[in-house]
Amino acid sequence: MSTFYQVAEKLEHLHVLEAGSVTTPKGYTAGGMHCGVKFKRKDLGWLYSEVPAEAAGVYTTNRFQGAPLVVTQDSIAREGKLQGIIVNSGKANTCTGEQGLQDAYEMRKTFTDSLGIKEHYAAVVSTGIIGELLPMEKINQGIQQIPSALQQNEPDHFEKAILTTDTFTKNVAVQMNIGGKTVTIGGAAKGSGMIHPNMATMLSFITTDASIDQQDLHAALKQVTDQTFNCISVDGDTSTNDMVLVLANGLAQNERLTKDHRSWETFLEGLRFVCESLAKQIARDGEGATKLIEVQVSGVESDKGARQIAKSVISSNLVKTAVHGEDPNWGRIVCSIGYSDAPLNPNDLTVSIGSVKVVENGLPLPYDEDKAREELQKEHVTLYIDFHEGTGTGNAWGCDLSYDYVRINASYRT
Structure with missing residues (x-):
């Protein structure tokens, strides 16, 4: 990765991992495949945590929000936890009416049934062309292949499966010491066009093995998003489907973090670094961009x-x-x-x-x-x-x- 994405690596207590990804934190696997939404490129990706994770999200400010955002917000509202994320690219499932909403819920159910987890433990994400219904038969067939692929852990396939007009995949991971435990934060993102402050046609998935209070995790994500993702612009268009999701599964076994914890600022700096790096990668990959x-x-x-x-x-x-x-x-x-x-x-x-x-x-x-x-x-x-x-x-x-x-x-x- 080019060094100009890594402004925060000068912070002594953050260790930037050269080959880090969204599955570098303990307990996460990811993958991607071609299921037929696109002509030939990968178009279905998944992210899975071994255990339910504390979860938080921030979403586009566009009033025409895609059906997947409705379903994802419904999932997180239930318990504040997620264990899996299913993503398709190629079609946004936006402006698709009641059928589109039913399809998004169907994606969630097929995914969770395949993994044997609670239905509201999954987020649903779509990106691509607005106004076209999803090819649900193809998507369901793809989802049903995920359990046999879970152990392979191919984060690079996940990174490719979520892309639309992007010219390169986007990833980052950092580690820090919190109370004698090594805590890792990883991330993957997509975004190239329709990028503007207050989110854009941008998806970002952040994972950590930190043990952290869910409400404070949400507050941290919102604060850091305002300082990073909401400070990029490619073309002035704010999309209908963008979101940033963060999962924290606690497998680092650190003392539970809250905003009052002595290591809170260290965690916050790590989260800010990951988000800033992904935001810069998105900005650099603006459609047709050279600088x-x-x-x-x-x-x-x-x-x-x-x-x-x-x-x-x-x-x-x-x-x-x-x-x-x-x-x-x-x-x-x-x-x-x-x-x-x-x-x-x-x-x-x-x-x-x-x-x-x-x-x-x-x-x-x-x-x-x-x-x-x-x-x-x-x-x-x-x-x-x-x-x-x-x-x-x-x-x-x-x-x-x-x-x-x-x-x-x-x-x-x-």
Whole structure:
């Protein structure tokens, strides 16, 4: 994995695993297969925990939510636990009416019956084309093959089975010491298009063997999602099916974590690292993208305001196209800061494109345009924004907007 995804690896108490995955924590297996939703690529994936796990989720803010989200939220609401996740790609099962909802519940029942677990111990997830019914006979036949494949543990097959227009799989894992026990957090994700703050056509599955209180797990996921997944943008579209799920099965046998535990911040940093790494991988894999763009904001009144400014810049199509064209047009950056609605004083603004400062005290500076262009030629482009007013800081991540984005989305269904 490219090192620019791994900002947090400098934290001494987190150990980043080079070959880590969603099944690196104790007690998890995963796999994937082709069942016939797509023409030939893998399209059915599963994740399983040996024991029921504490579970939490966050979901898209789009009001047209897919049927699988209804079923998954119903499952978690029962006991706050999950033991398995079933995912299909190729069709989103959204805007499919009562039949779509019945199909999502049928997927859950077929999956749990096959594994011999409680029906509400499973999450159901779908991603793909909106408005088309699932080929349930093919999906059910695929699900019934899962028990014989459980022992093989092929997380790479799971990572491939959940993809749509992605160009690469996304994974990460870290370990930390909590009370003398080694606790591991792993993750897998998909996402490439329809990516925008407040979630997107993005799925992320996070596992840990930590023992943790379910309510505090949910609070931690929500906090970290606001700092990571909700700070990425590819194209300004928020999808109907995205979700982030986290499972904690307790097999590390650590002293049970709560927000008042002395090691809570360590766990939170590990969870934030996993989510930030996956978020960056999604941003870098934007449809047609050639560059990862990072916006770092400092010197404002609050962290919330800083993230608001950073997300405004990263969401600007004019900024994205300027970066793609390697054009140091700082006016587009200033413009997108100005409509962020965050409290700020324009006269205090400093902007730098990489190491090249282009604006100071709200006014343009003489700068070496060739050096600025060199900064924009990098695969990882960083824009620095500072108002020198307060202690608030925040980051956001996105990608350039290229000609290929139009080509990919003009023929998405064909």
